[in-house]
Amino acid sequence: DVVMTQSPLSLSVTLGQPASISCRSSQSLAHSDGYTHLNWFQQRPGQSPRRLIYKVSNRDSGVPDRFSGSGSGTDFTLEISRVEAEDVGVYYCMQVTHWPRTFGPGTKVEIK
């Protein structure tokens, strides 16, 4: 299985300040179709996860542009340019390049 790791596992951020979450995979996530299938999800307290980013850097409809994804191969980053109160929750990276699909352990974001 492809092991996904995230750092930090917990993040306390001042409102309006940036935040960055790293995700690393144990194997390259480059697919033979030419894409890299790394995705980011946000899970607010008490809610189902919501996809934010797909294929490394593509923002889903309705996702604020303060969220951005980057990376390649085995190293990826989710950045929030200015954290808002509604961004509190747990963020997961997930790969769908290899079987089985695997998630990272999650990064809990809270407001300082």
Added chain:
Amino acid sequence: QITLKESGPTLVKPTQTLTLTCAFSGFSFSTAGVAVGWIRQSPGKALEWLALIYWNDDKHYSPSLKSRLTVIKDTSTNQVVLTMTNMDPADTATYYCVHTGIAATGTPYYWGQGTLVTVSS
């Protein structure tokens, strides 16, 4: 509008078999590439991918749970059923049904609300 909703028992005893149903609307397995999957989340823990079934009945399972999982689809009723045998307290979790789009490398985009299953005697 795509929606999914999980249903099943909230409490099962150890060694029993769990059967969960995902009823969906807004799409159909008659569309090439469609897939529905199951993901679970133990209380306070991370997400864990369990299984996926494609429109053409191709199936994929988590290797660590493969011997215990079965996923089937009912095209006529727009439902997907997940069964997990030999339930253990460690299987206590919220189980989510997801729609992963129409690509082979589709990602969960639409999620059900989840159903909490507790395993206890």
